[in-house]
Amino acid sequence: AQRREAYNCDITYVTNNEVGFDYLRDNMAWQKEDMVQRDLSYAIVDEVDSILIDEARTPLIISGQGQEATELYAKFAQIIPRLKKDEDFTVDEKAHAVPITEAGVAKVEKMLGVTNLYEQRNLELTHQLNAALKAWNLFHKDQQYIVKDGEVIIVDEFTGRLMYGRRYSDGIHQAIEAKEGIKVRSEDQTLATITFQNYFRLYDKLAGMTGTAKTEEREFRDIYGLEVVVIPTNRPVAREDMADIVYKSENAKFNAVIDEIIREHKKGRPVLVGTRSIEKSELLAAKLRRQGVECNVLNAKYHEQEAEIIKDAGQPGMVTIATNMAGRGVDIKLGEGVADVGGLHIIGKERHESRRIDNQLRGRAGRQGDKGSTRFYVSFEDELMRLFGDRMTNIMDRVGFSDETPIEAGLVTKSLERAQSKVENHNYEARKYVLEYDDVMNKQREVIYGDRRAILEGEFDSRAFMLQTLEAKVNEVVDQYAGENMHPSEWDLPEILNELEMIFPVKHAIELQNLEKMDREEMRRRLHEHAVKMYEAKENEISAPIMRMVESRYLMLPIIDRMWVDHLHVMDALKTGIGLRGYGQKDPRVEYEKEAYEIFEDLKNNIADEAIKGVFRIQIEHAPSADGMMMPEAPYAVAPELEPVPAGAMVPQPSRIDSRQAEQLLGPAPSKPRNVHTNLGD
DSSP states (O other): OHHHHHHHSSSOOOOHHHHHHHHHHHTTOSSGGGOOOOOOOEEEEETHHIIIIITTTOEEEEEEEOSOOOTHHHHHHHHGGGSOBTTTBOOBTTTTBOOBOHHHHHHHHHHHTOSOTTSGGGHHHHHHHHHHHHHHHTOOBTTTEEEETTEEEEEOTTTOOEETTOOBTTTHHHHHHHHTTSOOOOOEEEEEEEEHHHHHTTSSEEEEEOSOOGGGHHHHHHHHOOOOOOOOOSSOOEEEEOOOEEESSHHHHHHHHHHHHHHHHHTTOOEEEEOSSHHHHHHHHHHHHHTTOOOEEESGGGGGGHHHHHHHTTSTTOEEEEOGGGGSSOOOOOOTTTGGGTSEEEEESSOOSSHHHHHHHHTTSSGGGOEEEEEEEEETTSHHHHHHOHHHHHHHHHHTOOTTOOBOOHHHHHHHHHHHHHHHHHHHHHHHHHHHHHHHHHHHHHHHHHHHHHHHTTOOOHHHHHHHHHHHHHHHHHHHHSOTTSOGGGOOHHHHHHHHHTTSOOTTTSOHHHHHTSOHHHHHHHHHHHHHHHHHHHHHHHOHHHHHHIIIIIIIHHHHHHHHHHHHHHHHHHHHHGGGGGGGTOOHHHHHHHHHHHHHHHHHHHHHHHHHHHHTTOBOOEEEOTTSOEEEOOOBOOOTTOOOOOTTOSOOBTTBOOHHHHHHHHOSSOOOOEEEEOBOOO
8 A cells, every 4th residue: 555655646756676576566466456556657767877778688577486496506516617618618708608519518428427418308408507607607706796694696797786686597596506505596487577678668758867878879769769968067077087097917907006096095185996896896905905005895795884985985095995886876075175185086997898887987076066087997808808909909919018018098098999889889789689589578468467457457358258269269179170171071070079068068958960960150150159158157157247257356367377477488488499590590589579479379379268168167155144044155266277266365465476376376385476686697
């Protein structure tokens, strides 16, 4: 009720995670009263580039417990360290892939005791092998994640903050747990999911604000239909952004950064140093302390002290070393006298792959017209230059610069900008690629959620749906066993009766010998008339109002939810394997759209089949009233593979999903569904 009241206000302030989860929870609700959101009219998104671009590939997921984790994760945690890089596998950091070589395959087959790793029956082995290779070679402790209290916690690449509750998908998280020697948790089963890209595009009007949108103008326009308008600063910018200094080696750069920190520290200026990983922030702090310079460290391990550290970061002579945590939305107040010595000095220990992240760090200095300065240090061992700065590295080698020689030139700056532009284009194409696939799923989601909402709001005409389904089933069965191109002697009339008997009672009313005397159209008409008669008899037996309630609430909702969960799993498997179609000279995206359409049509047909079968199995229990009269209780529906659904069951709480609902959706005794904000493992 409290959440609904908040959404009913003219203006509602809410985090992007909560508003997304509320949307998913609303579309799992079993009563209209449990839905909290109104129509999605207008959203204004703060730090819009962070949410719609950096977080674009990270789906919101409500999940329940799936199958138990297999022992294979532990097995591969023993196998991977015995493989040799470049001989048994290669690491492609640009593509975020770790392909295994033929020699590696042979070694793994020998260690597992299998003859062919790529046989159909060994699909689970290849899936977990790929996950383990990535876990050991692309995901590093104190960079992409930390281990805390026996749990692997992801570190946000863009903010440097811990992402509690999030888990890598595709078995990556379990492989990391096995690698770190902690308990491997079971894989989750997705109950509902949506990306921020698709959620915020549901709004009639969308706007946002951020200090760093101009570099992503094309993406905002192409994907969200948003124009980027630059608003002048409140006061003129007095900050000095100095040219980058480049070193050939990481070690030389490290020493130069320390020298500059000490130099500015002696002037009494506060210094904020931005690093890209927890490991590097702690290494730099240790070296500074050995030289007698006290400093504060702000990273995901010490996030509880963030407010205190930021409060002091602008004081005279204060040195603060931070990951990207201090790079966005942080306002550092300058201490007394700091403006007189030049204001806050920002040092970037390496360039980020996105210019926006660098600009966010720069923006911590010189706020509201204050004095300040910034400088970035770069080495050719940095990830950005190593992956995308090949041309500049070759020039450095030919010129013969020593490791200790600093370079400050326009050529270097342009090379850095080109490298960042390459990465940004690569990431844009990746996000666009993901969106093209997710758009297919999004259309299906809108259909299913639209049907659910119509049921909850009483706008679903269940009678018309059931009668239409009955007619379709009769036509389908007749066409299958007495097809237009079949001679009457080839008709399988007993099978027609057997198939229809599984849906509604027919054998007691229409005998086989009677069918044999009819032509196809008369048979179709008689069977359809009998089906409608049986339906109306059931309706008269329990009354039309109860029939409508049972059809909608006790049949359609649980069937839709159960089958939608299975459908999500099937679609995930389809997307995982569709890339292989490229080897057959087929466009994977076109193939995905075609197969996804066919699978969705099957889903709709299966929902209708289950529902119509359930209608004819409805039973009404009666209980005696106080005066001895027999009074009807709430009905329950019994359909194939469905447990009885009692009245009032599976009603979710406003802020969480009721575990009883998960039990109905997932089968016996799963754990309570939980909000999981899952990072893609690829």
